[in-house]
Amino acid sequence: MKRIYVDEKHCLGCHLCEYNCAYANSGINNMVKALKDKTIYPRIRVEGDEKITYAVSCRHCTDPLCVKSCISGALSIENGTICIDHNKCVGCLTCILVCPYGAVTTGEGGVVQKCELCLKNASGAPACVAGCPNRAIIYEER
Amino acid sequence: MEKYYITPEFEVIRNQNRCIACRVCERQCANEVHTYDVDGKIMLSDEAKCVNCQRCVSLCPTHALKIVKNECSFRENANWQSDTIKEIYKQATSGGVLLSSMGNPKPLPVYWDKILINASQVTNPSIDPLREPMETRVFLGKKPDSITRKPDGSIDTTIAPQLELTMPVMFSAMSYGSISYNAHESLARAARELGIYYNTGEGGLHEDFYCYGENTIVQVASGRFGVHEDYLNAGAAIEIKMGQGAKPGIGGHLPGAKIVGEVSRTRMIPEGSDAISPAPHHDIYSIEDLRQLVYSLKESSQYKKPVIVKVAAVHNIAAIASGIARSGADIIAIDGFRGGTGAAPTRIRDNVGIPIELALAAVDRRLRDEGIRNNVSLVVGGSIRSASDVVKAIALGADACYIATSALLALGCHLCRTCQTGKCNWGIATQRPELVKRLNPDIGSERLVNLLTAWRHEVKELMGGMGINSIEALRGNRLMLRGVGLTEKELEILGISHAGE
Numbered sequence: 001m002k003r004i005y006v007d008e009k010h011c012l013g014c015h016l017c018e019y020n021c022a023y024a025n026s027g028i029n030n031m032v033k034a035l036k037d038k039t040i041y042p043r044i045r046v047e048g049d050e051k052i053t054y055a056v057s058c059r060h061c062t063d064p065l066c067v068k069s070c071i072s073g074a075l076s077i078e079n080g081t082i083c084i085d086h087n088k089c090v091g092c093l094t095c096i097l098v099c100p101y102g103a104v105t106t107g108e109g110g111v112v113q114k115c116e117l118c119l120k121n122a123s124g125a126p127a128c129v130a131g132c133p134n135r136a137i138i139y140e141e142r
Numbered sequence: 143m144e145k146y147y148i149t150p151e152f153e154v155i156r157n158q159n160r161c162i163a164c165r166v167c168e169r170q171c172a173n174e175v176h177t178y179d180v181d182g183k184i185m186l187s188d189e190a191k192c193v194n195c196q197r198c199v200s201l202c203p204t205h206a207l208k209i210v211k212n213e214c215s216f217r218e219n220a221n222w223q224s225d226t227i228k229e230i231y232k233q234a235t236s237g238g239v240l241l242s243s244m245g246n247p248k249p250l251p252v253y254w255d256k257i258l259i260n261a262s263q264v265t266n267p268s269i270d271p272l273r274e275p276m277e278t279r280v281f282l283g284k285k286p287d288s289i290t291r292k293p294d295g296s297i298d299t300t301i302a303p304q305l306e307l308t309m310p311v312m313f314s315a316m317s318y319g320s321i322s323y324n325a326h327e328s329l330a331r332a333a334r335e336l337g338i339y340y341n342t343g344e345g346g347l348h349e350d351f352y353c354y355g356e357n358t359i360v361q362v363a364s365g366r367f368g369v370h371e372d373y374l375n376a377g378a379a380i381e382i383k384m385g386q387g388a389k390p391g392i393g394g395h396l397p398g399a400k401i402v403g404e405v406s407r408t409r410m411i412p413e414g415s416d417a418i419s420p421a422p423h424h425d426i427y428s429i430e431d432l433r434q435l436v437y438s439l440k441e442s443s444q445y446k447k448p449v450i451v452k453v454a455a456v457h458n459i460a461a462i463a464s465g466i467a468r469s470g471a472d473i474i475a476i477d478g479f480r481g482g483t484g485a486a487p488t489r490i491r492d493n494v495g496i497p498i499e500l501a502l503a504a505v506d507r508r509l510r511d512e513g514i515r516n517n518v519s520l521v522v523g524g525s526i527r528s529a530s531d532v533v534k535a536i537a538l539g540a541d542a543c544y545i546a547t548s549a550l551l552a553l554g555c556h557l558c559r560t561c562q563t564g565k566c567n568w569g570i571a572t573q574r575p576e577l578v579k580r581l582n583p584d585i586g587s588e589r590l591v592n593l594l595t596a597w598r599h600e601v602k603e604l605m606g607g608m609g610i611n612s613i614e615a616l617r618g619n620r621l622m623l624r625g626v627g628l629t630e631k632e633l634e635i636l637g638i639s640h641a642g643e
Contacts, residue, residue, distance in 0.1 A: 007582075009579060010579055010582040011579075012169075012170070012579065012580055013169060014166050014169050014170055014201060015164065015165070015166065015169065016164070016166055016201065016203060019162070019164045019166075019203055020203070023203075031162065031203060031204050032159070032160050032162060032204050032206075035162040035164070036160075036161075036162045037162075037183075050576070051575075051576075131203070133200075133201055134579075134580060134581075134582045134585065135582050135584060135585055136582070
């Protein structure tokens, strides 16, 4: 299965991936309209310090702790991609607690959100990857 | 008070209706032009620091930015133009020599643009390169003048060492130190994939790149940085740098701030020490002295590698080239006055040297007249900007072209001409690790390969149009060129007729 990998050697720490993620998941077809004067809740986050940076998003583990621990059945695996059903999420945040990568976060309304590889939004493929100026985020089968 | 004399050169125009305050511009600007005002939730800019490298413009996701020339101007004056006035102010403040980078930006004639290429019509067929074979391969090195036979009557096929290029273009010398590790890696990988050569420049060869040796030309310059036996034997050819088109007659100075870590190791000089290349080679004061260096380099590489002598195009270039052709060198590289540099005194860059087109034509004719053209191959550089420049250079008599500025543009350079500051936002002319990593060699080498693949197609198209199917048949074929708007004297030097003749 194709997954998102990061190449920390070439990550610029520009944070464009966060904005491309927020835009792709906004459902709005204009970036300015989608993001201007708003707090963004990206599903990918740039971490690191002054020397090294890298973008962290869901690893789509084959044996995911988040799915195992979800008390409401909101998290499930669909063709290898870990998806969330917002209607089922009760906001207990257990998944955030157990995720070893810190890749699950809360969204705007307090319920959980996570990377679904942009397979369910208009991008169709990870927007963070397409928008990375230095090919530091890669979407491939390994 | 003094800084108030100079107004910012550029204006940063931010369309606040589009700006989403993502702060990408702020994070990407090593000159610290952009800042985020937390209270006002708005991006601000300090234009005095802007060099117009366009990094922020390129990366702004909503295209909210543009950089324009500051229209605030001095009172118009054809003699005292604003650049001239500003230079006076700068020198009155600093008391120093003005420095600048990349090629001569002055509006001096570009002869390539005044030369037109022929095409076949009716009486001679043009060739479609997509249907018929077309040869762009060239060999650089000394060629035999006649066929000689061995005592047993068989033909003597031994030939001086040659460089084999799939197309008549190579990457010109740019040292590790003046450009980054990632830029060097991009050039090396692209040269290998393209079947051409890149040039180490005078800063030695990083040990990681010895594996690209078959596609590397190693340079020996007046500072002899990083020169040792393994280095000389690592490449496919050795180049002696006598001069550089951007700064003929003077040496180089890589500031100590750039001599860090690996650069210092590769150059074999202490960290933080300035790398000063003297203006002359202290052991070369004549063609005979040059011959000694050529042969000592050949000796150290077992006569297996061609030796290139690179000179800047200056007034007596034809006589100089004639001397070099008799010095034992296999290839002469001539660098025209528009060639780039990582740093040069502005006055020298803008006023010293001659155009490569005239130098090339003069040298090719002189070597032919003296019957020594086969002694050497001719490589020309100094602002070869496109495939048509390559074709024109070949038709004027060059065997191949050196490109460097074009290659840097492919890597992302926006010609802001401030390499000397070491704060290249595109990760090319810098040694700061956080900036170097901005150039991903995977992308860099791919873009270089794309550029030259495109040029190769265009060279074939242009040759096909002339009814020529190999570079060999185009070389020195000045009948394929016509001048427009040139004087009798210029046409005479170029050895071409005027359009309509």
